[in-house]
Amino acid sequence: MAGYLQQKGYQVTVYNRTSSKAEKWAAQYGGSFATTPAAAAQGAALVFMCVGNDNDVRSVVYNEQGVLAAMAPGSVLIDHTTASAELARELAVAASAKGVGFLDAPVSGGQAGAENGVLTVMIGGEPADMQKAETAIMSFARCAKLLGPAGSGQLAKMVNQICIAGVVQGLAEALNFAQNAGLDAAAVVEVISQGAASSWQMQNRSLTMLDGKYDFGFAVDWMRKDLGIALNEARQNGSHLPLTALVDQFYSEVQQMGGGRWDTSSLLARLKR
Known part of the structure; x- marks a missing residue:
């Protein structure tokens, strides 16, 4: 994603907690790298983050070394x-206090979508901030849409993951039946x-599933993280997600099989035991 921004003519400085990755990126794309989030964000009109979970986000946003500083x-x-x-709304408030705009903008498309610059981006925030960032976001996306105030992007990503969970389980059962x-x-x-x-x-994914190949794509560990977020939100808003909860349990079985880093199509593997 950062590479596409650099290729589109933006002056990009990257930060990664593994410094060697940031150095390698700078050598490959001709951009710059920094040793702290704050240094990477210094003087930037737009700051993009993509890390692991709520706590990871907070670790690169707050304190004197965080981007907001x-x-x-x-x-x-x-x-x-x-x-x-909830985190998106928290960050929107914190950013606003500094006169900074904020967009929660989770993506769909996986590793292949990022590498090919064709991600789908679900966005929450203010229209004025979307206007500032949209052209840059489209450097690595084929679709980016503002869906409402802060938090709306994350809620839409939950909808996305709920849909995927059910479809993959249905496909796994169908292939096993066949x-x-x-x-x-x-x-x-x-x-x-x-x-x-x-x-x-x-x-x-169907042919790779039939071949028992699960060494690419979006990992089971991350899918369980995402489904956990969706299930927690459902408890708060009164939604019933019985299928999602069941598939989450099935993914826990895949983890117990040693498949935490297999991609999400590995639901078929638990049916082959």
């Missing part, structure tokens, strides 16, 4: 981390992928 009034902080809506029935599962997929059963997961 260095950001100037009128700049915008964009968080691409998949985190809680094989147990003695069918050529790949041939079946070739046919049904042309009809109403088709999905992105079927088009992009």
